[in-house]
Amino acid sequence: xxxxxxxxxxxxxxxxxxxxxxxxxxxxxxxxxxxxxxxxxxxxxxxxxxxxxxxxxxxxxxxxxxxxxxxxxxxxxxxxxxxxxxxxxxxxxxxxxxxxxxxxxxxxxxxxxxxxxxxxxxxxxxxxxxxxxxxxxxxxxxxxxxxxxxxxxxxxxxxxxxxxxxxxxxxxxxxxxxxxxxxxxxxxxxxxxxxxxxxxxxxxxxxxxxxxxxxxxxxxxxxxxxxxxxxxxxxxxxxxxxxxxxxxxxxxxxxxxxxxxxxxxxxxxxxxxxxxxxxxxxx
Amino acid sequence: xxxxxxxxxxxxxxxxxxxxxxxxxxxxxxxxxxxxxxxxxxxxxxxxxxxxxxxxxxxxxxxxxxxxxxxxxxxxxxxxxxxxxxxxxxxxxxxxxxxxxxxxxxxxxxxxxxxxxxxxxxxxxxxxxxxxxxxxxxxxxxxxxxxxxxxxxxxxxxxxxxxxxxxxxxxxxxxxxxxxxxxxxxxxxxxxxxxxxxxxxxxxxxxxxxxxxxxxxxxxxxxxxxxxxxxxxxxxxxxxxxxxxxxxxxxxxxxxxxxxxxxxxxxx
Amino acid sequence: xxxxxxxxxxxxxxxxxxxxxxxxxxxxxxxxxxxxxxxxxxxxxxxxxxxxxxxxxxxxxxxxxxxxxxxxxxxxxxxxxxxxxxxxxxxxxxxxxxxxxxxxxxxxxxxxxxxxxxxxxxxxxxxxxxxxxxxxxxxxxxxxxxxxxxxxxxxxxxxxxxxxxxxxxxxxxxxxxxxxxxxxxxxxxxxxxxxxxxxxxxxxxxxxxxxxxxxxxxxxxxxxxxxxxxxxxxxxxxxxxxxxxxxxxxxxxxxxxxxxxxxxxxxxxxxxxxxxxxxxxxxxxxxxxxxxxxxxxxxxxxxxxxxxxxxxxxxxxxxxxx
Numbered sequence: 001x002x003x004x005x006x007x008x009x010x011x012x013x014x015x016x017x018x019x020x021x022x023x024x025x026x027x028x029x030x031x032x033x034x035x036x037x038x039x040x041x042x043x044x045x046x047x048x049x050x051x052x053x054x055x056x057x058x059x060x061x062x063x064x065x066x067x068x069x070x071x072x073x074x075x076x077x078x079x080x081x082x083x084x085x086x087x088x089x090x091x092x093x094x095x096x097x098x099x100x101x102x103x104x105x106x107x108x109x110x111x112x113x114x115x116x117x118x119x120x121x122x123x124x125x126x127x128x129x130x131x132x133x134x135x136x137x138x139x140x141x142x143x144x145x146x147x148x149x150x151x152x153x154x155x156x157x158x159x160x161x162x163x164x165x166x167x168x169x170x171x172x173x174x175x176x177x178x179x180x181x182x183x184x185x186x187x188x189x190x191x192x193x194x195x196x197x198x199x200x201x202x203x204x205x206x207x208x209x210x211x212x213x214x215x216x217x218x219x220x221x222x223x224x225x226x227x228x229x230x231x232x233x234x235x236x237x238x239x240x241x242x243x244x245x246x247x248x249x250x251x252x253x254x255x256x257x258x259x260x261x262x263x264x265x266x267x268x269x270x271x272x273x274x275x276x277x278x279x280x281x282x283x
Numbered sequence: 284x285x286x287x288x289x290x291x292x293x294x295x296x297x298x299x300x301x302x303x304x305x306x307x308x309x310x311x312x313x314x315x316x317x318x319x320x321x322x323x324x325x326x327x328x329x330x331x332x333x334x335x336x337x338x339x340x341x342x343x344x345x346x347x348x349x350x351x352x353x354x355x356x357x358x359x360x361x362x363x364x365x366x367x368x369x370x371x372x373x374x375x376x377x378x379x380x381x382x383x384x385x386x387x388x389x390x391x392x393x394x395x396x397x398x399x400x401x402x403x404x405x406x407x408x409x410x411x412x413x414x415x416x417x418x419x420x421x422x423x424x425x426x427x428x429x430x431x432x433x434x435x436x437x438x439x440x441x442x443x444x445x446x447x448x449x450x451x452x453x454x455x456x457x458x459x460x461x462x463x464x465x466x467x468x469x470x471x472x473x474x475x476x477x478x479x480x481x482x483x484x485x486x487x488x489x490x491x492x493x494x495x496x497x498x499x500x501x502x503x504x505x506x507x508x509x510x511x512x513x514x515x516x517x518x519x520x521x522x523x524x525x526x527x528x529x530x531x532x533x534x535x536x537x538x539x540x541x542x543x544x545x546x547x548x549x550x551x
Numbered sequence: 552x553x554x555x556x557x558x559x560x561x562x563x564x565x566x567x568x569x570x571x572x573x574x575x576x577x578x579x580x581x582x583x584x585x586x587x588x589x590x591x592x593x594x595x596x597x598x599x600x601x602x603x604x605x606x607x608x609x610x611x612x613x614x615x616x617x618x619x620x621x622x623x624x625x626x627x628x629x630x631x632x633x634x635x636x637x638x639x640x641x642x643x644x645x646x647x648x649x650x651x652x653x654x655x656x657x658x659x660x661x662x663x664x665x666x667x668x669x670x671x672x673x674x675x676x677x678x679x680x681x682x683x684x685x686x687x688x689x690x691x692x693x694x695x696x697x698x699x700x701x702x703x704x705x706x707x708x709x710x711x712x713x714x715x716x717x718x719x720x721x722x723x724x725x726x727x728x729x730x731x732x733x734x735x736x737x738x739x740x741x742x743x744x745x746x747x748x749x750x751x752x753x754x755x756x757x758x759x760x761x762x763x764x765x766x767x768x769x770x771x772x773x774x775x776x777x778x779x780x781x782x783x784x785x786x787x788x789x790x791x792x793x794x795x796x797x798x799x800x801x802x803x804x805x806x807x808x809x810x811x812x813x814x815x816x817x818x819x820x821x822x823x824x825x826x827x828x829x830x831x832x833x834x835x836x837x838x839x840x841x842x843x844x845x846x847x848x849x850x851x852x853x854x855x856x857x858x859x860x861x862x863x864x865x866x867x868x869x870x871x872x873x
Contacts, residue, residue, distance in 0.1 A: 022668045023671070026664065026669070027665055034654075040459060041459060044459055044461065044462045048466070051469045059473060059478045062485070062488065063327075066485075069333055070329045071329045110651075112612070112650055113650055113651070115617045115636065115640070116615065116643070116644075117640060118637045119669065120637075189311060191311075193308075193311065194311035195314045196311075198319075199318070201315075202319055202322060212329075213325040213326050213329035214322075215325060217321070218321050218325055279618055279633060280618075280619055
């Protein structure tokens with residue numbers, strides 16, 4: 001109509017978004033408050049979380065320290081792989097880690113409560129909690145990334161920034177998808193939830209390694225099915241201009257967004273099938 | 284005394300049965316074990332290759348034995364730091380256990396050992412078989428290392444349970460007992476040699492690990508069973524395991540008594 | 552007579568649900584709900600009773616879209632529960648006995664603020680409805696207490712209030728009074744009566760407590776092995792199975808058994824006749840009449856009336872059917 005209404009559509013859209021996300025924000029805010037109110041406990045959790053990151057870093061260091069170069073990477077290069085992959089996993093763990101508890105929720109029947117609320121189930125599950133303590137582990141990973149960028153003399157070019165952003169966003173998405181995929185499978189194996197550890201935590205372990213050392217079946221699993229190699233090794237090979245390895249050309253690192261899309265397609269499919277199974281009487 | 288021995292045997296059997304109650308959980312554990320095993324094969328074989336065929340005294344065959352034996356023991360050695368008795372101390376149910384004519388420490392450890400030993404069947408043996416079939420490994424050809432190895436595995440499992448019991452009784456004094464559990468969980472795997480074999484550690488870190496009971500839970504049983512170390516050394520290592528076991532048992536008994544006294548004074 | 556009070560809020564036709572369970576190595580099929588056809592009209596209050604495992608929870612889960620029926624059809628508030636779940640739950644409030652919808656580590660007040668946001672209530676609506684519920688259910692005293700510190704009675708009131716926060720057309724309560732003391736039960740029942748009067752809410756209630764059914768429900772549905780075994784009034788149900796109420800009197804001094812009270816049957820006595828028990832049919836006489844007849848013969852110092860137990864009624868219905 002008039003010139004002044006020109007800004008209205010944007011504002012209206014924001015208002016709708018605010019209203020839509022209000023329920024999720026309300027739950028998450030309460031979770032954050034609850035965690036911060038138990039100060040001693042929270043500090044201890046932060047410390048533990050940081051320690052986990054440090055010990056995992058120490059394992060990588062010990063191994064590379066003993067022989068110098070593994071799978072075509074030296075200690076400095078693998079530091080970058082570890083940092084990127086662990087940062088992606090920690091952030092995903094912070095927001096999605098509690099999806100691991102789905103098996104317990106199914107056993108106790110507490111998932112039923114989500115059915116009584118007018119929001120999509122998966123969104124409710126994901127936003128039902130947040131583990132702030134994981135920021136400590138993410139901080140260790142950030143330190144590793146920064147150190148890795150410095151010791152490898154990575155030039156601060158737009159290409160570097162673009163690749164890092166692509167790698168991190170895709171890495172977080174892939175790791176988060178693994179949690180959702182695991183949740184979908186837990187509808188079927190309530191007692192065997194540990195099975196899903198194979199690709200959630202096995203995936204985390206794999207993502208911090210040089211994928212060049214894997215046998216073909218392992219490559220197939222962790223590059224193409226559960227694409228966690230896109231969170232660390234593959235982008236680093238592209239970033240540092242290293243030569244690729246069999247099956248894994250150097251440009252593959254740029255395909256991380258495709259891997260993220262694939263991982264989410266897989267995860268949403270598993271979730272959908274899982275929910276169907278539950279409604280069919282799995283509980 | 285004979286009657287109580289029978290009671291403990293029953294507890295052991297009950298723990299064993301508890302393990303068998305969740306076959307799907309055992310299968311899940313096996314799948315996870317095998318996945319981690321294959322990943323360890325990738326990175327550790329590459330390490331051996333990078334070392335020119337041997338690293339820290341390991342070649343491909345002994346490294347494979349290390350990987351699959353340690354994966355097989357993973358379900359049986361408690362590297363998580365959590366037990367049922369910790370919850371009972373936290374919520375006060377332990378008071379009930381104290382009035383029973385059973386030693387709380389012995390009963391708790393026995394039940395736990397039973398459950399853990401059961402895991403050898405669905406998780407331990409299949410993991411090792413997978414390793415033999417998929418990758419192949421060097422194993423001793425004489426019977427003695429197996430006999431000594433079986434003893435060492437048993438000692439490793441029991442030692443992990445007596446050590447975790449120490450973690451549990453810390454709850455008598457610490458409100459945030461979770462912190463000790465967390466510390467145990469983070470450090471035990473690393474210092475027991477779960478992801479990187481201890482001989483690959485730099486000297487000072489090897490010394491740090493040696494000052495804890497953790498290597499005796501995993502690295503030692505694997506070394507003895509795989510025959511990576513010779514028989515006299517193996518016997519010495521089993522002796523070290525026994526020493527750690529004695530130390531943790533005595534310490535556990537003292538702390539249990541002190542915890543009970545504290546409970547009686549404070550009335551739970 | 553039933554169901555034509557208004558549009559049906561619940562309507563099932565040949566509703567059935569089977570489960571495949573693993574029995575050792577073999578798999579077998581268990582029928583939890585077996586061809587259930589019921590109608591509940593708008594504004595009705597219906598008691599849904601039956602033994603444990605009769606199929607009550609399974610039915611409720613199908614009504615709100617948690618479970619897909621294996622046969623038959625179901626419409627709740629005119630919607631298909633599974634396909635239209637998100638629209639449906641805006642109009643339904645449910646309390647599942649032991650499954651809390653509150654956040655255990657938060658004060659009650661905060662749980663309600665979050666639920667208001669989840670149901671998209673406007674600030675005005677949230678305030679007025681919350682005030683109404685806090686007052687009627689007397690939650691003021693523990694409004695800022697974390698949920699984990701509440702007594703069972705307090706928590707159950709909070710759960711019911713939480714289910715009613717978005718003013719649903721249909722309220723489904725699964726064992727709302729289980730484990731509550733007499734006073735808490737009383738408060739909850741009184742609240743539900745006023746709530747229905749004020750808002751015309753439809754109520755479906757499963758319970759083991761005959762007092763709940765008697766005070767809250769106009770109509771009873773009784774299930775047995777997933778089938779409807781009785782449908783009608785509670786009085787009619789008692790009549791069918793001949794359930795009697797029991798009057799217990801304590802006398803001023805021990806006396807002989809009073810076997811000649813009109814309309815009542817002497818059940819027994821304790822303490823040498825100090826306490827005597829009489830069974831009577833509520834359809835034929837009343838507790839007051841029986842008491843009057845007893846008082847003509849002896850001096851009564853104390854009395855109580857024992858309600859028939861739902862379990863007992865259910866058992867008798869089941870026995871009669873076999």
